[in-house]
Amino acid sequence: xxxxxxxxxxxxxxxxxxxxxxxxxxxxxxxxxxxxxxxxxxxxxxxxxxxxxxxxxxxxxxxxxxxxxxxxxxxxxxxxxxxxxxxxxxxxxxxxxxxxxxxxxxx
Amino acid sequence: xxxxxxxxxxxxxxxxxxxxxxxxxxxxxxxxxxxxxxxxxxxxxxxxxxxxxxxxxxxxxxxxxxxxxxxxxxxxxxxxxxxxxxxxxxxxxxxxxxxxxxxxxxxxxxxxxxxxxxxxx
Numbered sequence: 001x002x003x004x005x006x007x008x009x010x011x012x013x014x015x016x017x018x019x020x021x022x023x024x025x026x027x028x029x030x031x032x033x034x035x036x037x038x039x040x041x042x043x044x045x046x047x048x049x050x051x052x053x054x055x056x057x058x059x060x061x062x063x064x065x066x067x068x069x070x071x072x073x074x075x076x077x078x079x080x081x082x083x084x085x086x087x088x089x090x091x092x093x094x095x096x097x098x099x100x101x102x103x104x105x106x107x
Numbered sequence: 108x109x110x111x112x113x114x115x116x117x118x119x120x121x122x123x124x125x126x127x128x129x130x131x132x133x134x135x136x137x138x139x140x141x142x143x144x145x146x147x148x149x150x151x152x153x154x155x156x157x158x159x160x161x162x163x164x165x166x167x168x169x170x171x172x173x174x175x176x177x178x179x180x181x182x183x184x185x186x187x188x189x190x191x192x193x194x195x196x197x198x199x200x201x202x203x204x205x206x207x208x209x210x211x212x213x214x215x216x217x218x219x220x221x222x223x224x225x226x227x228x
Binding site for chain 1: 142144151152153154166168169170202204206212213214215216217218219220221
């Protein structure tokens with residue numbers, strides 16, 4: 001199985017900060033990577049597909065990059081609504097696997 | 108609008124089975140596969156497999172093989188996920204999510220709200 005490792009596990013930041021979350025795959029997944037945002041008690045929501053394609057209704061302050069085994073999710077200027085847990089997911093190879101999550105909290 | 112409406116919360120005893128439904132609306136049912144993902148309390152996301160809503164074909168990770176069955180009823184645009192021989196660590200929220208059917212993989216672009224399954228004696 002492909003292991004997905006996110007770092008850091010927890011981030012404390014302030015509104016307006018720039019944030020970068022890293023996701024590493026244990027083997028190459030090309031660009032078959034998605035990022036999801038999940039708020040407490042809610043279902044995950046898709047932010048980015050194919051490593052860098054922003055979903056149409058997601059604010060442009062979110063961006064994704066990378067290919068192969070290393071990927072990043074960047075939020076250019078944190079807004080109050082952005083505080084949540086973020087997951088990466090590889091959909092290159094079965095079984096699909098998720099990172100362990102990055103909890104972004106207000107500093 | 109696209110909706111994946113899941114069945115309600117369940118409480119089951121160890122060793123029992125649970126069947127969770129996911130009813131799709133707002134799009135052509137057979138144009139999208141349905142995946143199941145679960146999340147234990149306070150934990151991360153775990154992929155449980157998927158069903159091709161057109162052919163009925165399925166793919167389950169080894170961890171769940173022999174214990175999970177996904178089916179669909181195209182007459183009512185509904186997918187079912189049945190998990191048997193329940194254990195305490197199957198307590199989780201179970202989500203269905205859709206993936207656009209295509210020759211290449213696609214992301215999960217829409218998720219159900221989740222169904223909490225509690226395994227308790």
